[in-house]
Amino acid sequence: MGKVWTLEDAKNKFSAVVEAAQRGEPQRITKRGVDAVVVLSAQDYKRxxxxxxxxxxxxxxxxxxxxxxxxxxxxxxDFDERPQIGIRDIVFDK
Structure with missing residues (x-):
C-alpha cells in the first residue's frame, strides 16, 4: 500500500501526497510513529x-x-425423526 509519510513530511510535501493518491496509490501518514490516516483518491473513496x-x-x-x-x-x-444407528458389540481379546 503506497508510501508511508510522517505527519511533518506530509505537510511539507502535501502536493506529492495528493498526486500519488490520485494515481491510485494510497498514502499512509503516521503521527508519532503510529498510523494516523490514509489519503485516497476520490474515486477509491467512492468505491x-x-x-x-x-x-x-x-x-x-x-x-x-x-x-x-x-x-x-x-x-x-425434519428433525423429529432421528437416524437409526446400529449398536455393535466390541470384543476385547488379548
Missing part, C-alpha cells in the same frame, strides 16, 4: 463507500436474505 453501504445488514438479516427452499422441500429438514 469503498459503496462496498461499505452494501454490508449494513445485521447477521440475522443476512441469514434471512438466503434463498428460500422450493415448495415441497421443507420436510428434508
Amino acid at each position: 469503498l463507500s459503496k462496498l461499505d453501504a452494501r454490508s449494513k445488514n445485521t447477521f440475522v438479516e443476512h441469514l434471512l436474505d438466503f434463498p428460500k427452499l422450493r415448495e415441497g422441500m421443507e420436510d428434508i429438514f
